[in-house]
Amino acid sequence: MKKTFAIFSVALACFTLRAQDAASVAMPFSVVPRNVSTLAKGGVTSAEAAAVRLLGDAGLDVNASWFSWAPQGVSSNNINVDAYAKLSQRFSLDAQFALDMSPNAVIFTDDGSKKGTFAPKDMLIKLGAAYRITPELSAGVDLKFMNSTLAAKNSYSAVGADIMAAYSFGGAKLAAGVTSLGTSVKASDGTTFALPTAATVAGKYNLSFAQKHSLEAAAQVDYFFKGGVRAGVGAEYGFNDLVFARVGYSLGLKSPVPTYLSVGLGAKFSGICINAAYLVGSAAIANTLAIGAGYTF
């Protein structure tokens, strides 16, 4: 009994430490993966950055998605629209709009009495550009505007940037950079909170065999300046470039990004793709379902 209690106490202490670090990060919704296939591959978002994509073949990529996000936690409906366009062999633009909406909830005051309802929401707008410096090297910048409307008179905003560089060799692509570098958010009591700024390193490798089969593996490590590390790995199997199966794992250590196991399916025909992802694992993130559609050529 004493041993159980000791283990529980240590675990709780660790949890508290982690919670304190993760809780102090502003605009955490900005680290949520918005691309369904990326989510299914463990959320390796840096491996899908514009600078990396500029080293690939796609000329246009347009996606729309809907998430039933964290139904055991914040339980929001997230919608996302993003587009990527390679305007030339050296230059691309990308844009994204995301809106995360919590359901209507009753406002309870400090003494527990009811006082109307509220529906908080978060919004993310991102515009980016990438430039291919050499055939193997590219760099990109995404500027982000983030807003949380939490109550009638409580709206918070921040701006930030993701700066990435990518290098391609053989069938592999590597990327490194800094994400969510930007302004802080001031709470109602005057305390300021920083964005989830992190140094990120990612890589992926594509392999095709027997003409109809393809395999992609990706990995990413983020180090958050406020403390915490997050690592993600994912893989995608493609058949005849028609259907895809994906699996991934995200490990968050003192990180604002949760730990979860992801799986997903996709289909593509004539450039039009449909994707789905499902998360298991973490108590809050479990049962998250994401569905998306896109067009790529």
Place this chain on the structure above:
Amino acid sequence: MTKKFFYSAALACLLFCACESLEEDVEVPVTPQEDVVNETSLIPGQMIIELSDELVEQLEADLAQGNFVQTKSGAVNSVFQGIGATKVERLYPDAGEWEPRHREAGLHKWYRITYDPSLPQTKAVRSIDEIPGVVYSEPVRRVKSTATFNDPKLPEQWHYYNNGTLTAKHKAGCDINVVPVWERYTGGTSNVIVSVEDGGIDLEHEDLAAVCMKGGANGSKNFVTGSYQISAHSHGTHVAGTIGAINNNGKGVSGIAGGLDGKGGVTLMSCQVFQHNPDDPKHDLSGGFHEAMVWAADHGAVISQNSWSNVYDSEEDAKRGSAGSMSSAIDYFIKYAGTDANGYQTGPMKGGVVIFAAGNEAWSIGWPAAYEPVIAVGSVAPDYTRAYYSNYGSWIDLAAPGGSAYYEKGEVLSTSPDNSYTWAQGTSMACPHVSGVAALLVSYYGGAGFTNEMLTTRLLGGANRKALSSATNIGPLLDAMGAFSYGSSAPPEAPSSHSVNVHSNFLDFSWKVTSDPDDFKAYGFIILASKDEAYLRNLDLRNIPSDIARKSVETGSAKVGSLIEGTISGLDFETDYYTAVAAYDYSNNFSALSPVVRVHTGPNLAPVIVTETPGPVQVKSHETLNIEFDIYDPDGHGINVFFTPGSNAAVNTLLPSGKYRVTISGKDADAGTYYAVYTVTDEFGLSSSFTLRYQIMENHPPQAVSNPENLIFTSMAQKKALNMENYVSDPDGEQLTYTFHMNPVGLVHLNQVENTLNLTTLDYGLARVSITGTDIKGEKATISFNVLIRDPESDPDVYPTQVKDYLSISDGEEKAISITISNSAGTVLYAGSVTCDAFDPARIDMSNWAPGRYGVVVVSGSKTFKTTVVKV
């Protein structure tokens, strides 16, 4: 003014009731009035007073609060205590819907005071007069008439016996003084026939039928129609009732000559000369006046009652008038009534008497009343004034009560057709009073040799010439007793002995009523006391010196040989006195003195103050202590009680039992030691005092002993009882006044029963209840607690949903719950299990959490609850 009245009242008492024959002796009272007032005619211990508007307002406020003898006025209190007042009440009680009119008439200013009956009334009057705001006072006279006959309306027939209490405007003695006649002589006999020349008498009236002659050749007759059919008429029936309504039959009114035994008195002959005119109700049919009077003389009547007069266009016209042809009928009646055709007396009186109303025009002349051979009658109101309508002048022979409608119950009350009774005014109503007394005289004195001249002599000679002022100008006031005793020359027999009982300076006399040779019995007695025996023995009873103590005592209804008592007070202490008793009649004839008896008065003993709680006493600030005192004078003298409270905490009250009570209320004074002092002085200045030491203890404020636990209810109509004494109590042991407050209201019904606060749930929600205990000094202590009424099936409470620092989470009653909080990215930031309840919720410190959305999952038992909160 009130003293003046009282002296006047006392004088009136002597003049009209007791000492008509004393004349000059009683008009020059020098000694204190209480020595000469005949208090046996007064009701001991009662006084009627009229108050000023200011005092009325003050007294009404005191009475409304139940302070009937302990008022806000120190002067009133002092006097009330001094006379031993036990009751103060309105003479005219609240009249409900008529009250505004009563107040407009000033009836609310009249009060009746009940006080120590052993106190001399003269002293009580003097004391009452000392109260600022008392504008009038009078003793309450005994009402003999109600004891005389059992006719229910007799007490309202002031015209027979007026003791001044029927209304404020009625003046005592303004009546015909007939009661002593009923007591001594007669109520009328049936052989005396009075003819009523008027409207027809209601021959079937319950109060008249037995004394009225039926219509017929030898009885009543209708001279309007020439028949024997008498038609009841209100005027004639009213007049008839005054003369002969049957006495002591338990019905309606009394008549002056209505007998004594309920069977009737004199006989009434209705000679109808007025009759109701159905074609012109305002003008009666009339006629046969001459014939009627002659008919009456020829058929046995010896008294002709005439309440009618001739009509003239103006007073000047009337002055030129005369009785005219009517004089022949009048002369005939006067000469031949009571005799047969040969002139021999056949009736109780030889010759007749014709009595006429003077008329109601307020003129100086009226006919036929002014015809010299008749007895003309004017009218007085109930206060010795001439009635506003009455004709006047020296030609009027007698004044009698005709009443006035300007006075409440100021008219004459008599019979009316159909067994009814009505009030009416006029010389028409005064006239039958004279006829009635004349009938009494004939009843008593009538017989062979009794003539109309003898009757007229008594009737006019016995009239009261002092009652009315000369300005009244309607003759002397009819006095039945005066008429009966007129001409009496034989004094009553002297008491053969008397006994005297001495206590202190009181002498209680007792002796036997003596007879009177020509008046049956003595009308009254004078009891006398003197320090000088020779002085007493040689006393001129018609001119008693002021240094002789005496008192008049009316015989009243006491029979010859029965014991009668009287008291002389106010004598010197421890002194030899010589006492005697003398009798007198209504004609002021005095007997000799009774044998002189020597007595020795006793000492004056100081007033006594006795209590079972002599003190010192302690009273807590919230306590009230009552201490009763017996305060009295062992000699029976009147006492003045003065009370010095020592502080506002002590109040003196005179109880209805006659005891005094000191009430000490701790709340009304600061803590400390005080002294309350009674000082009692008798009417001769001898004093006693008593000092009560009392201590008011220091007050300690209430204290909050403990706070009740917060209450959780799970459904409507749940009940909980809290003994508030367990939470707020008083160190002094005082019963606190508890009040309670709830915010918000409506969730719980709060009901206090003594010290228990009963709670009944009405609606779901959270309320804060506070209970405040207040002591008598206004010191307070308050405790508060929460009351939660919560459906156990409802979701856990997670609040506030816009978090600034702490997030509170609970689920009703105490239980373990599991909490998980995650951020918008899905990262779990808090997970744990805690035990909490609604009033001690789990508190999650989110002060260092970044603004944003957070998902909260609470698992409580089998319930899982999810919600979203924001950190701002």
